[in-house]
Amino acid sequence: MDLEKLKYPIGKIQIPTLITTKHIIDWIEVLEKFPERLKTLVENLSETQLNTPYRPDGWTVRQVIHHLADSHHNSYTRFKWTLTEDKPVIKAYFEDRWAELFDSKNAPIKLSLDSLTALHAKWTYFLKGLSNHELNQIFIHPEGNEEVSLKENIGIYAWHCNHHYEHINQLMIRENWK
Numbered sequence: 001m002d003l004e005k006l007k008y009p010i011g012k013i014q015i016p017t018l019i020t021t022k023h024i025i026d027w028i029e030v031l032e033k034f035p036e037r038l039k040t041l042v043e044n045l046s047e048t049q050l051n052t053p054y055r056p057d058g059w060t061v062r063q064v065i066h067h068l069a070d071s072h073h074n075s076y077t078r079f080k081w082t083l084t085e086d087k088p089v090i091k092a093y094f095e096d097r098w099a100e101l102f103d104s105k106n107a108p109i110k111l112s113l114d115s116l117t118a119l120h121a122k123w124t125y126f127l128k129g130l131s132n133h134e135l136n137q138i139f140i141h142p143e144g145n146e147e148v149s150l151k152e153n154i155g156i157y158a159w160h161c162n163h164h165y166e167h168i169n170q171l172m173i174r175e176n177w178k
Contacts, residue, residue, distance in 0.1 A: 006055035009166035015155045024135065024151055027158035032124040034161040035117040038068070041168060042109060049177060050109060054167040059099050061171065064164050066104040067095060069112035069119070075157050076123050082139045082150055083130075089140045127154060 016023065042050075042065065050062040059067065074093060081088045098104060103111075135151040148156075172178045 003055070006058070006170075008163070009170050010159070010162050013156060013159045013163075015152050015159075019149075019151045019155065024154055027154045028124055028127050030158035030161055031120055031127070031154070034165070035113065035120045038065070038116065038161075038165060038168075039113050041165065041172070042113075045172075045177070049175075052171065052175070054171040058167075060105070061168050062106075062109055063099045063104050064167055065109045066107060066112045067099050068161075068164055069115040070098050070104075071095060071160065072116065072119055072123070072157065075153065076119060076126075078139055078153065079123075079126070079150055082137050083134055087138055087140055087147075089142055092142050 042061065045061060050065075051060050053060050054064060074091075078090050081090060130150065135154075136149055138147045138149050139153075140147055169178075
């Protein structure tokens with residue numbers, strides 16, 4: 001199979017230049033439903049299946065699940081910084097190194113599934129209350145000093161949910177686990 005298709009099963013991220021209210025509502029809905037969709041997808045996987053990489057030289061299913069909790073926690077914090085500071089330069093992190101830590105490689109997935117459930121409930125409640133002015137606030141990503149608006153970041157993380165969901169889903173289809 002094509003390595004690019006394994007890396008990007010839903011394609012690379014494409015955020016529209018003009019972000020509409022409909023985009024934001026749809027993206028928040030993805031975030032809201034994601035924890036339950038993910039839990040339903042992975043709840044019956046064995047330890048061997050959880051420790052299977054989704055692609056050659058890729059993370060295991062377990063690492064992907066723990067990465068999702070880590071990444072989404074970081075993103076939620078970036079929203080808070082952006083609304084309480086003036087154009088904050090966010091703290092980037094080495095997600096590949098985080099994925100190699102003991103908990104990412106060994107912890108029960110229930111820990112991250114529970115974390116995602118709680119975080120996404122709080123996050124989507126928060127997002128639904130933001131004004132247009134707040135959604136247009138920006139943070140600066142230190143890689144390239146890229147300015148990212150909060151409304152763009154909602155789209156980025158809706159894509160991120162679907163991107164990693166499909167990593168696992170496509171592996172399960174290829175391996176006949178479904």
